[in-house]
Amino acid sequence: MVVVMAPGATDEEIGRVVERVEGVGGEAFVSKGVVRTIIGLVGDIESFHHLNLRSLPGVADVHRISDPYKLVSRQHHPERSTVWVGPAEKQVPIGPETFTFIAGPCAVETPQQTLEAAEMAKAAGATLLRGGAFKPRTSPYAFQGLGVRGLEILADVREVTGLPVVTEVVDARDVAVVAEHADMLQIGTRNAANFGLLQAVGESGKPVLLKRGMTATIEEWLMAAEYIAQRGNLDVVMCERGIRTFEPATRNTLDISAVPVIQATSHLPVIVDPSHAAGRKDLVVPLSRAAIAVGADGIIVDVHPEPETALCDGPQALLGNDLRALATAVRQLPAAVGRLDASARTRTGRASST
Amino acid sequence: MVVVMAPGATDEEIGRVVERVEGVGGEAFVSKGVVRTIIGLVGDIESFHHLNLRSLPGVADVHRISDPYKLVSRQHHPERSTVWVGPAEKQVPIGPETFTFIAGPCAVETPQQTLEAAEMAKAAGATLLRGGAFKPRTSPYAFQGLGVRGLEILADVREVTGLPVVTEVVDARDVAVVAEHADMLQIGTRNAANFGLLQAVGESGKPVLLKRGMTATIEEWLMAAEYIAQRGNLDVVMCERGIRTFEPATRNTLDISAVPVIQATSHLPVIVDPSHAAGRKDLVVPLSRAAIAVGADGIIVDVHPEPETALCDGPQALLGNDLRALATAVRQLPAAVGRLDASARTRTGRASST
Amino acid sequence: MVVVMAPGATDEEIGRVVERVEGVGGEAFVSKGVVRTIIGLVGDIESFHHLNLRSLPGVADVHRISDPYKLVSRQHHPERSTVWVGPAEKQVPIGPETFTFIAGPCAVETPQQTLEAAEMAKAAGATLLRGGAFKPRTSPYAFQGLGVRGLEILADVREVTGLPVVTEVVDARDVAVVAEHADMLQIGTRNAANFGLLQAVGESGKPVLLKRGMTATIEEWLMAAEYIAQRGNLDVVMCERGIRTFEPATRNTLDISAVPVIQATSHLPVIVDPSHAAGRKDLVVPLSRAAIAVGADGIIVDVHPEPETALCDGPQALLGNDLRALATAVRQLPAAVGRLDASARTRTGRASST
Amino acid sequence: MVVVMAPGATDEEIGRVVERVEGVGGEAFVSKGVVRTIIGLVGDIESFHHLNLRSLPGVADVHRISDPYKLVSRQHHPERSTVWVGPAEKQVPIGPETFTFIAGPCAVETPQQTLEAAEMAKAAGATLLRGGAFKPRTSPYAFQGLGVRGLEILADVREVTGLPVVTEVVDARDVAVVAEHADMLQIGTRNAANFGLLQAVGESGKPVLLKRGMTATIEEWLMAAEYIAQRGNLDVVMCERGIRTFEPATRNTLDISAVPVIQATSHLPVIVDPSHAAGRKDLVVPLSRAAIAVGADGIIVDVHPEPETALCDGPQALLGNDLRALATAVRQLPAAVGRLDASARTRTGRASST
Structure with missing residues (x-):
């Protein structure tokens, strides 16, 4: 997942996102841009969902990156089924x-x-x-x-x-x-x-x-x-x-x-x-x-x-x-x-x- | 309902529609245009549905005119409910x-x-x-x-x-x-x-x-x-x-x-x-x-x-x-x-x- | 912008994205996940567009983060116009x-x-x-x-x-x-x-x-x-x-x-x-x-x-x-x-x- | 074209539609149903458009039946062009x-x-x-x-x-x-x-x-x-x-x-x-x-x-x-x-x- 902070988000707001992610055992990579800061999340997606990051102050958007389905995905089952x-x-x-x-x-x-x-x-x-x-x-x-x-x-x-x-x-x-x-x-x-x-x-x-x-x-x-x-x-x-x-x-x-x-x-x-x-x-x-x-x-x-x-x-x-x-x-x-x-x-x- | 015949529909095809409609007790009003013939149906809509008129030869389209719902319609119940x-x-x-x-x-x-x-x-x-x-x-x-x-x-x-x-x-x-x-x-x-x-x-x-x-x-x-x-x-x-x-x-x-x-x-x-x-x-x-x-x-x-x-x-x-x-x-x-x-x-x- | 690498993207493919971004004066922050790697880009968005990163091997997707309009945006013009x-x-x-x-x-x-x-x-x-x-x-x-x-x-x-x-x-x-x-x-x-x-x-x-x-x-x-x-x-x-x-x-x-x-x-x-x-x-x-x-x-x-x-x-x-x-x-x-x-x-x- | 009258449209309202259609040289076929009256129009479509029938009192809807294009239609040009x-x-x-x-x-x-x-x-x-x-x-x-x-x-x-x-x-x-x-x-x-x-x-x-x-x-x-x-x-x-x-x-x-x-x-x-x-x-x-x-x-x-x-x-x-x-x-x-x-x-x- 990628968390996109709003323009003008404060360091405190950024820190709060990082803290929450780390609190459930994830890692957060912060990329500060001129206008916006982006935070890349690494770890267990399920646990991130429960954090409700989109509701935190300073958060503009949360992008899901990987597919939400698992058993039917080709990712871990590359051969097509009959x-x-x-x-x-x-x-x-x-x-x-x-x-x-x-x-x-x-x-x-x-x-x-x-x-x-x-x-x-x-x-x-x-x-x-x-x-x-x-x-x-x-x-x-x-x-x-x-x-x-x-x-x-x-x-x-x-x-x-x-x-x-x-x-x-x-x-x-x-x-x-x-x-x-x-x-x-x-x-x-x-x-x-x-x-x-x-x-x-x-x-x-x-x-x-x-x-x-x-x-x-x-x-x-x-x-x-x-x-x-x-x-x-x-x-x-x-x-x-x-x-x-x-x-x-x-x-x-x-x-x-x-x-x-x-x-x-x-x-x-x-x-x-x-x-x-x-x-x-x-x-x-x-x-x-x-x-x-x-x-x-x-x-x-x-x-x-x-x-x-x-x-x-x-x-x-x-x-x-x-x-x-x-x-x-x-x-x-x-x-x-x-x-x-x-x-x-x-x-x-x-x-x-x- | 209105039945729209295809351009070039024959009199026999028109007659077949009329016959079916009358067969279930309805009335059919035929309007012959230069290019197309239109047939207006009057009677019990439900019975017309079972005729499957759209499948008859020469029929281009069937338009439903009245609303398909009854009990929730305002037509027979003009006062709004609480x-x-x-x-x-x-x-x-x-x-x-x-x-x-x-x-x-x-x-x-x-x-x-x-x-x-x-x-x-x-x-x-x-x-x-x-x-x-x-x-x-x-x-x-x-x-x-x-x-x-x-x-x-x-x-x-x-x-x-x-x-x-x-x-x-x-x-x-x-x-x-x-x-x-x-x-x-x-x-x-x-x-x-x-x-x-x-x-x-x-x-x-x-x-x-x-x-x-x-x-x-x-x-x-x-x-x-x-x-x-x-x-x-x-x-x-x-x-x-x-x-x-x-x-x-x-x-x-x-x-x-x-x-x-x-x-x-x-x-x-x-x-x-x-x-x-x-x-x-x-x-x-x-x-x-x-x-x-x-x-x-x-x-x-x-x-x-x-x-x-x-x-x-x-x-x-x-x-x-x-x-x-x-x-x-x-x-x-x-x-x-x-x-x-x-x-x-x-x-x-x-x-x-x- | 955020570049999402495909699952299984190689280090070489990741390096190629970073190299291109740095080649036009941008910065690239790499977040390696268990399944996917995400790269956050910081710098001039216009210059990144010309890189056509989406065509590079190993790239799954490129997300634009900031708004593409400038003069009509409220970002640098917070007061509403008359x-x-x-x-x-x-x-x-x-x-x-x-x-x-x-x-x-x-x-x-x-x-x-x-x-x-x-x-x-x-x-x-x-x-x-x-x-x-x-x-x-x-x-x-x-x-x-x-x-x-x-x-x-x-x-x-x-x-x-x-x-x-x-x-x-x-x-x-x-x-x-x-x-x-x-x-x-x-x-x-x-x-x-x-x-x-x-x-x-x-x-x-x-x-x-x-x-x-x-x-x-x-x-x-x-x-x-x-x-x-x-x-x-x-x-x-x-x-x-x-x-x-x-x-x-x-x-x-x-x-x-x-x-x-x-x-x-x-x-x-x-x-x-x-x-x-x-x-x-x-x-x-x-x-x-x-x-x-x-x-x-x-x-x-x-x-x-x-x-x-x-x-x-x-x-x-x-x-x-x-x-x-x-x-x-x-x-x-x-x-x-x-x-x-x-x-x-x-x-x-x-x-x-x- | 077919004009669908509203439930409860009066004879006067129906008459007004017929009169207008005949006024531009068209024919109007009236089909009175239990709930609604339908009027089939025969004649020059273009002239009917200018009548703005949809605005007349008692008119619920007007259905166009034939295609609005002519030169590109297959109707009068059945062979496909190269x-x-x-x-x-x-x-x-x-x-x-x-x-x-x-x-x-x-x-x-x-x-x-x-x-x-x-x-x-x-x-x-x-x-x-x-x-x-x-x-x-x-x-x-x-x-x-x-x-x-x-x-x-x-x-x-x-x-x-x-x-x-x-x-x-x-x-x-x-x-x-x-x-x-x-x-x-x-x-x-x-x-x-x-x-x-x-x-x-x-x-x-x-x-x-x-x-x-x-x-x-x-x-x-x-x-x-x-x-x-x-x-x-x-x-x-x-x-x-x-x-x-x-x-x-x-x-x-x-x-x-x-x-x-x-x-x-x-x-x-x-x-x-x-x-x-x-x-x-x-x-x-x-x-x-x-x-x-x-x-x-x-x-x-x-x-x-x-x-x-x-x-x-x-x-x-x-x-x-x-x-x-x-x-x-x-x-x-x-x-x-x-x-x-x-x-x-x-x-x-x-x-x-x-």
Whole structure:
């Protein structure tokens, strides 16, 4: 940390900062400038936080220098991680060597619709099935999901298709039942700062798909992952899904740069959700291509057999020509940037050739 | 609702929209322009939502015209509401005729610190005590609050000072215990879209202080209030506390316009939190003055007997000269904009003279 | 400045930074932490900028500590400035002791409309007349203003009403002709980074009203003022007029906190434009009250005799009851926060009693 | 356009809207709902704008339905345009069939530095040279560019390398001299709403590279292009360069979705500037890959022979391994998304094979 003194801070005020820092076992290096004095702190950051230095007289500002997250940081874990999803015999990797395609309906509506969407997804190359049973909706009057019945449908469809299931959990009280049915727990954008829920999934023993809060900085998003990791669960996959900006042409602004920024900072895998970022069907294919090219470890996309009748987010669900174009991109483009298909790698670590 | 057809939409496509709308009992008025056709829908909005018109071929856009909230809207409830907080014999109003000053420490740390802060608050004119027992913190390594022990301290301090207590609840599982100790439940900015929690406080039987999500639009914020109201609780006070923008000089940007916008749209009272908006002690007094002048129904402010040692948000807590300046503003300025002191009005509805 | 080295930076890399800094006559104080090394720089900031330290191997980040503006900073000019507008015998002050009310039509349309608006403004207590002859419009198909003919109308109306004129200049090539007719030159929000224009008004010899860029940080806005000041013109009045955020209820979000932030940092006066911030007539009076209470040195408001037929921004122009309410606020509220009416102070420095 | 009446609007108020619309030759279709009445307007949009309907009593809102731009819209010009840059015999295309790589130094500093950067750019596959002679800088104390001397250096380097030159113009008074030396005029992000400058380049007879304003919506950006087009110049290339958001990890947030959004709406070519979007060297290659994959018609990138000593934006300039990686991406990836190299297409329209 660096403490910046106000212009005109007195020697006494400077001394008080130094004294406090040394009082908790730290070292303070004073640099006196013509106008301002800067004090560099060396030692245990946690203990400095409790000093509340910003409140001391003569202190203008306190800059944090090092990253506030630890377990998810790449600093002490330079190799990028792979998260494995699904039952032991057929686990699907999400990580640096492969490209993983996750698809399915926004919401589980009926067994028939879910199965059809899953088969569309599988035919297009998806190796994981997404689908919402618990839906967080802005309006209390909107469809809130089928709940446990939806989880059962997903589990049934997994039986038929063989695709492991990713589904959202919105309440800490539901974590147990969701973990019982699903292979991966999704934390949605609206719960990115729901710390009780983050801790609950951290204790669930299941891999977690952590969507970025729509107004979370990358640092805050990594702190959310740290909450999960701190409860012993390092199987966290970050998912960029657009941030809130002033631009109205898209529902959110896909922050494509977040992918390489996360990869430079954290060892966790990072994927992209182009459907919820754009909220427009016609942008899903180009944004998926961009996600592959920028180096994302996967994408998650809405598909629906009949978008016209979808109970949730129909306007962004793919089918027909668009889905075929996406399937082609997912089949061809990852190789152009040096990645295997997710189905080409097994837990033993030996990747079969594509 | 208004459906805007794409340029070149065919008569068949237009007919399909009309047919669907009529199929759920609505009426559709078609306006054919040179370039575009517009279809005005009349009838039950809810039923139109399920039609997923945006997915139909030839449809370019669907505009919602009326507000999506009902119970909190001023449309069918033109008179502005007053919310009463505290035990029957000494209830404190928050509403259009009075100005209510809420103050206390950001976090409850010790009985001594809480009592001192409460006495500072009371001496400065506060009629409600704020204080956090459960703290949502961005870092899992930061002080998370004293929990139930904190609630007990707040209840003890209420005994001594007579100030009813406002405190935050961060998890639906804690609503019962918080409601048992506190007079008003606060929903923090990070939980503004935690719908399970909103519903739980909606069933708690206690008045709710609903902070604006730091990236919530005013409409989304009112929808959060609608979640609470829909569970039978209309005792909701809205609290503007700054939104996230590109400006780094303040922690958030206080959206002072939100006060008259809410008052034009909703019957709920609305107050301002200048401490968390600015994150800077030197801005609390001017922003409090602005809040009074713009017509807010109250303010909520951090005070702390020793900000230097505060475990949470010390830099923004008031004391000494600043608190005296605030006390003066709270005493004098509301009258200049036609308001009574909150202590001057009683539940019987007769206001004693100030 | 503070240079933060990357974790694992070598002694050689650290030495290279020190060497460069010393090479331009600066001093470098090295603080070695467990993980990171921090280097505090003391000396001439300008010379450090040219070193491009951020590009050196091993450097993670460079933090600027002191403010980048000089002439407009309060650091070496602690007393807040007053800017005087208008001809010598009847100059109007904008500064810390007074509250100045500026009003007039958004655009000059006809002599009749301009005169009527000016008389409305004057009757409501305004001491300066605003009105646009050159209008920057987002669409090339919108009304662009009357140009020089508009300036002549404004000058004629000044003759009749005695109100000095504030008008916008949008092109460096027009500065001379605008300065010839007007008493104060306005730089609009879209030109806040038009550095050639800023320099041109800096050389004009007239006071300048500098609106905040709709996406400018406060620091960037002060740097724009520095551009004007650097050409020898310190008669700059800052005008907060709302920033661009995600909130759609208002055209822009009025950043009311910017007023005390500017006053803490710079000696320049700062006023508020509630009309353009909100874009809604019903918010102008409450936001004007907030501006007075927060400590602004004035406000600038749109009025129009017939808003229904206005060629520009009719929806936000005041008349009738709203204007009367504003006149009352402007007459009464400044005194409640310790200010004189602008008409009560003369250049001699002696303020007559209100 | 659609006029939405307030709840409770009277028949008289509705009649007044209809009357006004019909008064300018339009048609008004009234849809009466239970709560609200909606009026669809058909006819000449321009004439409706002058009616200022939003100011009429009983009117709650006015929604514009069709796009406000005309000449740059794809509506009446469905085929996407190609803009040709450079002298007749060796024109370089920017358009839908090719991928164009533009590179060079942020600022022209010396003949030697400019030539070296140009040769780096050419060796990496660039077919157009960028370089700034007039630099818009936030601080009046920063390097402002070499001006006309810089233009001469660029012209000399064009002689040697054969690369046509793209350079920024920041002041309408400089358009003539810049157009004399350069092959394409760049409008920078800070001048995206400098309408006088837009009109001046519209009359210059040279192709224009129009960077997006850092806080411009896509619609505003297209309106800026319309300003240029309206003066007779349709040779405009749009350049996405990042928008201002709350995320601090990158200097701006690259809005990659803007590329397909522009292509769906306008016939103009659109390219991406990953260097200024990110402000970080390590993100330039992944973001360039994303730009190619999303379907951009080109990229513009900073290169510098010695970033450590660059007078402007050194931290983002590429060299060495990064530049080689970029050259590989530019050579290989466009073909994977169906594009030719820009050098493979000539003005005659016949594309030679790659």
